[in-house]
Amino acid sequence: MSISRKIVHFVLSTSYEGIPHTVLEYSRFAFADYIAVAYAGMRTQDNRIIQNYAQLSDNSGKSKIFGSANRYSAQYASLINGTTAHALDFDDVGLTAINHPTVSVAPVVFAIGEELEKSGKEVIRAFTLGVEVLQKVASLLMPELTNRGWHTTSVFGTIGSTVAASLLYGLSEEQFINALGISCSLASGLRVNFGTYTKPFHAGLSAQNGIVAVKLAKAGVTSSEFAFEGNDGFALAFTGLTISASDLKLGKDWDAVTSGFQFKKYPVCSSSHTAIDALLILKEEEKIDCEDIDKITTGVSEFAFRNLVFDKPLTIQEAKFSMPYAIAIAAINGDVTLDDFMPDALEDERVQGMMRKVVMKLDDAFVGKGILGNEPAVVYIQLKNGRELIKRVDYAMGTNPNPLSKERMRNKFFSCFGNQNDNVKQKSFDEIFNIDSYENISSLTSLIPMVARR
Secondary structure: OOHHHHHHHHHHHOOOOOOOHHHHHHHHHHHHHHHHHHHHHOOOHHHHHHHHHHHOOOOOOOEEOOOOOOEEOHHHHHHHHHHHHHOOOOOOEEOOOOEOOHHHHHHHHHHHHHHHOOOHHHHHHHHHHHHHHHHHHHHHHOOHHHHOOEOHHHHHHHHHHHHHHHHHOOOOHHHHHHHHHHHHHHOOOEHHHOOOOHHHHHHHHHHHHHHHHHHHHHHOOOOOOOOOOOOOOHHHHHHOOOOOHHHOOOOOOOHHHHOOEEOOOOOOOHHHHHHHHHHHHHHHHHOOOHHHEEEEEEEEOHHHHHHOOOOOOOOHHHHOOOHHHHHHHHHHHOOOOHHHHOOOHHHOHHHHHHHOOEEEEEOHHHOOOOOOOOOOEEEEEEEOOOOEEEEEEOOOOOEOOEOOOHHHHHHHHHHHOOOOOHHHHHHHHHHHOOHHHOOOHHHHHOOOOOOOOO
16 A cells, blocks of 8 residues: 555544544644734734735635735635744644644645635544644654755645645545645755745745645646655655655554644744743742843754754844844843844844853754754853853743643733734634534634734
8 A cells, every 4th residue: 555545544534533532632722823823923024925925816715814804715825824824933833843734734724614614623623634644754754854954844734734635625535645646746845944034935835735736636637646655756855765654653643642732932943942941940940130141051952953043143034043032032031922023122232232142052962862853952051150050951831741731822822912802812712722613614713803903
């Protein structure tokens, strides 16, 4: 049996009732997180750019842009919502692929769900299975794929969005297999574009790719059934690895439980989160004032060292991939929030001064261990009085071993919804967690208000 056929059999044979309750609860958290960051992302330049692009080709449809009155076809709504939700780098992370799975798959299931008037159960089933497949495929090809410079969000996300779209559009088994093969050719995205507007576009592209692959398959385009494992196929081209269907474990040990998501507490690259947590723990435990600090050294793993490439960021986009900026903000404010990524935040003299005290290094504790998906960090604070404080954090707040509570998720949701009325925020939040009860997903999405301009 081919990998594509194995995926199709798993997806088509797994009902909503066949998905573990714990896994479905992770999906509800993912939906709440996704809608929150998509809503907040409406205020970004990324959103304005991608909507300007979409309007050149598409200005009609039934699929909602969260926080906007605009509606597009499912294909372009997926592109816009995926890009917008990733614009702030505040969206969730999948630890298996070290990617952003929800912004690839959720835009698709909501857009198609609105277009075809699907139920909440159909939407959450398609999302959960799409994410499960993409993470299980990723488990066979990581870390080799990211080591070669590919962006895992857009490469694996294209597979997940194709699975979800195939299920919701009701493809036959053979059409589904063809769509997966097409998706293997569509998958792309380069890490070199981190810190630019192209990085969030990768998320939107992977979402749109799923719908493109499915529409091509429905139109009659064929592909190799062995697109994943064949000679010159997905695995060999992206990683140089040889894989087979027997390697792909589907149907038990669901990734959401065994590895899981990181629901972000801070709107920056996840590679800086453990260091931020460690710093804030030390500040609280030792009652440190910024004026007491002489130097902060952040010891990180190889993956974080490769991701956080801007020691002296010149733009807000670069600041999201800057350890000195994240640590400086945390040291000064005791938190890292959306307000710290407004256009003038980077120019703050206190922030600039603190950034000069921050050094990032590859820590001895992680040397030779390769890519560590949990992105651990050790923070060393040198005080002016000569004391050195050390704190190591292995799993950031929001990961499975250190989970974000529903109350913390609610607080994040409220923050992303800005100055909307609290009753509106609470209603939206509660109903997202009640998604399974909706006969038509549009009844739920219609509750999401338009962005209140500041």
